[in-house]
């Protein structure tokens with residue numbers, strides 16, 4: 066029985082999948098703490114879909130997928146900022162337009178120039194078949210992002226909490242926001258490999274949302290979020306050995322389960338806690 | 351509410367710096383809507399001063415604050431803070447600013463003490479790890495505004511006046527020698543107002559320079575030694591006794607001011623020729639007891655005022 070449970074650890078490809086997933090899951094969860102707080106959750110989804118043409122283009126041109134994906138991610142961010150500034154449309158409409166058009170372009174490119182990589186592996190991800198080359202790319206992206214976030218997390222927190230104040234103590238908020246979106250683009254690219262474009266949104270939203278229900282301090286929110294993201298990704302990749310495939314599905318299902326648990330049982334912000342407080346307030350003294 | 355009268359020496363650090371001063375010369379600010387909110391405004395302020403910025407809604411008070419903080423770029427003119435250009439002064443934490451209203455997400459997961467700690471960030475190294483001294487200063491700032499017992503509340507779980515006090519504490523923790531307060535008394539009860547005013551007096555003794563916008567005309571003569579009257583430009587600036595007169599106020603407020611004149615038999619039946627004038631724009635009224643329009647306001651003594 067125990068021997069059976071340890072089987073995945075005996076395979077190189079499984080070990081690789083588990084560690085890479087955990088790393089990517091952790092970094093995405095770090096970013097999710099900020100996205101959730103700013104109400105920019107959809108931005109993660111938009112970026113994930115927008116990098117598809119970049120990935121397709123990179124395979125066609127034979128350059129590393131990260132280069133292409135990153136390039137189109139930045140293009141999407143700039144596009145959204147530009148349309149937002151020069152029209153009276155609201156953020157959600159702008160995001161919707163920009164990312165669907167880029168996603169459509171990606172599908173079109175992949176069908177006109179059939180490549181060795183199927184679009185399906187971009188859209189759904191396939192961590193179990195990740196190549197060594199891609200592992201290196203993903204690991205480098207995640208490690209750099211993690212370092213920058215650890216150095217700048219407080220500056221980013223002030224920028225997101227109170228931008229005017231951040232400027233008033235001499236922080237360069239424009240640079241900090243640019244840094245954040247660059248990291249977000251880079252990490253969605255990394256997450257594409259593990260869970261695919263459709264589910265990246267879960268990686269950059271759910272852990273932060275869950276942690277937000279559990280604490281009132283931003284530092285702790287980040288720690289909880291990273292633990293959730295990395296833990297579910299590791300376990301999800303492990304479980305997918307037994308369920309046979311669909312790593313992204315397993316990871317995101319786990320994250321959803323934890324979210325539901327927090328939603329119901331969270332000590333202060335959960336449903337039950339709210340009921341308990343209401344009952345106590347109603348009870349005669 | 352108990353504002354601990356912290357010793358003035360807690361902020362004596364600013365005395366080590368060259369005197370806090372504000373110099374605004376020929377300031378013109380035009381918003382990108384094309385509206386010129388402030389035109390050719392000039393005034394000078396010295397250390398150890400509390401200066402009131404007074405004018406009608408839309409007269410450009412907040413705009414002047416934003417220009418001093420470098421949030422809007424002046425179309426013309428020059429601003430110096432303690433002799434330094436704005437950007438440099440802001441970088442050196444010379445100036446702390448409490449805006450009229452906080453444009454923040456009140457559900458953000460930060461506690462009261464976390465917000466006040468943000469006041470110390472400008473003094474920390476690039477990793478922003480608070481030292482023991484930083485923690486001590488946060489404690490002191492919280493106690494000074496009487497918010498010590500609320501320190502572990504999430505920032506959204508406070509009343510409007512309590513929120514204001516937290517942001518005042520953040521400005522105190524920042525230890526700028528220049529402090530800008532945009533309408534600190536709106537939505538604040540009289541007790542808190544009195545406590546804030548005595549706090550400001552302490553800071554003045556310690557050599558700080560404070561610029562405060564207010565519609566609270568009645569309390570201006572109590573604690574402000576300088577007044578800048580504003581209406582798109584500086585109408586008058588100088589010592590309260592010279593500038594804060596009925597004639598000047600009527601010029602600054604035009605028809606907006608509510609005015610009640612009581613004199614002669616309506617007021618008293620003795621030989622006293624003086625009349626009573628009550629001027630108010632919306633909050634605490636200004637009471638002038640005298641016969642000449644040019645006469646300055648009598649500071650109404652506050653119970654807490656130190657006998658000087």
Ligand SMILES: Nc1ncnc2c1ncn2[C@@H]1O[C@H](COP(=O)(O)OP(=O)(O)OP(=O)(O)O)[C@@H](O)[C@H]1O
Pocket residue numbers: 381382383385387405406407408409410411412413414450
């Ligand atoms: N961001 C902005 N863009 C365009 N115009 C603005 C902006 N902010 C203020 N204004 C305009 O500039 C003028 C001065 O505004 P300001 O906020 O400085 O007034 P104020 O004296 O602070 O008024 P209040 O007493 O209401 O706080 C007003 O006419 C206002 O409409």
Ligand SMILES: [Mg+2]
Pocket residue numbers: 411412413450532
């Ligand atoms: Mg204003």
